[in-house]
Amino acid sequence: KIRKMLSNGVCTSNVQLPGKVAIVTGANTGIGKETAKDLAQRGARVYLACRDVDKGELAAREIQAATGNSQVFVRKLDLADTKSIRAFAKDFLAEEKHLHLLINNAGVMMCPYSKTADGFEMHIGVNHLGHFLLTHLLLEKLKESAPSRIVNLSSLGHHLGRIHFHNLQGEKFYSASLAYCHSKLANILFTKELARRLKGSGVTTYSVHPGTVHSELTRHSSIMRWLWQLFFIFIKTPQEGAQTSLYCALTEGLESLSGSHFSDCQLAWVSYQGRNEIIARRLWNVSCDLLGLPVDW
Ligand SMILES: NC(=O)C1=CN([C@@H]2O[C@H](COP(=O)(O)OP(=O)(O)OC[C@H]3O[C@@H](n4cnc5c(N)ncnc54)[C@H](OP(=O)(O)O)[C@@H]3O)[C@@H](O)[C@H]2O)C=CC1
Ligand SMILES: CC1=C(/C=C/C(C)=C/C=C/C(C)=C/C=O)C(C)(C)CCC1
Incomplete structure (x- = not known):
């Protein structure tokens, strides 16, 4: 009861999704699996x-059994490898109209x-650059299917993040926890800049x-695992954790808030750096450069 009281934010949308197509990355476990399950339950x-x-x-089998929706598919996507991202996108675009x-x-x-197959530091490589490339490759399809939405999982941890352009790959100095926070700040800056470009x-x-x-998520940190267990009462279930992603994906009338940050199914405060449009644009340009993409897309 206490946990339910503390885990505010439930997506109350009744929207049904027959004929709609969704991709959820990292959907085999945790928040992603619960997000995928809810979308499948709605008929997507x-x-x-x-x-x-x-x-x-x-x-997928678990989701199919729970929802009765057989239209749940698994495709290989390793965000730590741009070849895998490109192969995923190519196959998806050939397979789906929307x-x-x-x-x-x-x-x-x-x-x-550690580094990704392309030599990017793992956090910035998977959490930011991998999703940046994936979004780029799928954007035309999203535009053709409009109204459509992109939800980027960031974190409260972005408040501790900074974009160190001179040390983006953590080669000069590296802290595993800060590297995560930097990448989660990058998610917020990407969302803002993408929203501006997609107006x-x-x-x-x-x-x-x-x-x-x-x-x-805590698999690499025994301290975090211990804290999570000790304070289990304050920690959300994955199903509760999926609510804000679902809220942003499904709530009608949210279009004017494109680019905004949400927590507990409501607008949430973003750090000073996370609101900086100059940093957002520079990160966009640097990301395109690293991935060999044109700057305007
Ligand atoms: N849990 C929390 O308290 C919080 C979570 N978040 C964010 O929520 C999101 C979901 O996290 P959560 O469900 O908690 O974490 P989990 O670790 O439970 O799930 C993460 C998912 O990402 C997948 N993944 C990791 N690396 C890659 C890769 N290279 N390519 C493709 N998929 C990959 C994992 O696959 P595999 O199973 O194969 O490893 C897994 O499916 C993350 O972006 C996280 O930063 C933000 C704030 C708090
Ligand atoms: C202070 C404090 C807690 C807060 C932990 C927080 C705020 C964790 C945030 C984690 C994030 C943001 C992870 C992934 O991105 C606990 C453990 C609830 C227990 C009580 C003490």
Whole structure:
């Protein structure tokens, strides 16, 4: 009861999604799985974009059984490898005529220093650059399918984040927890800049702090796992953690708030850096440069 009282924010939308197509990244577990389940329950065709297809298949079967929706598919997507991201997008674009919801949910936290296949530091590489490239590759389809939405999972931790352009890959100095926060700030800046560029396109975008949620995110930190267990009463279930993503994906009339940050199904405060349009534009340009993309898309 106490936890229910503390975990504010329930997506109360009754919107049904027959004929709608959604992608949820990192949907084999945690918040992503619950988000995918809810979208499937509403009748959407849901693609679980997972780096481990076997884990994805288990989740898909569970979702199909729970919702009675057989239109739940698993596709391989490793956000730590731009080749995998491009292959995922190519196959999806060949397979589907529409894309109405892109939930950029997958994430890693507090990894020991490591690099993606393309040499990016793991947090910025997976959490920001991977989703940046994925969004780029799917944007035309989202525009063609408008009204459509992109939801980016960020975190309260973005408040501790800074974009150190001279050390974006953590090569000069590295802290596993701060690297996570930097990448979550990048998610917010990406959302803001994307919203600005998408004005009038019918595609809107939102960033989300899901709350503090029981999941596998703490896998790299025994202290975090211990804290989560000790204070379990304050920690949301993945289903509760999915509510703000669902709110942003489904709530009618949210279009004018494109680019905003949400927590507990309401507008949430963003750090000073997270509101800085100059940093947002510079991060956009640097991200395009790193990924070999044109700046205007
Ligand atoms: N839990 C929390 O308290 C909070 C979570 N968030 C954010 O919510 C989002 C979901 O997290 P949560 O459900 O808690 O965490 P989980 O660790 O439970 O789930 C993360 C998902 O991301 C996937 N993933 C990780 N790396 C990659 C990759 N390289 N390519 C594709 N998928 C990948 C994981 O796959 P696999 O199972 O194969 O590892 C898993 O499916 C994250 O973006 C996180 O930052 C924000 C604030 C708080
Ligand atoms: C201070 C405090 C807590 C708060 C933890 C917070 C605020 C964690 C945030 C985690 C994030 C943002 C993770 C992923 O992005 C607990 C553990 C509830 C227990 C009580 C003491």
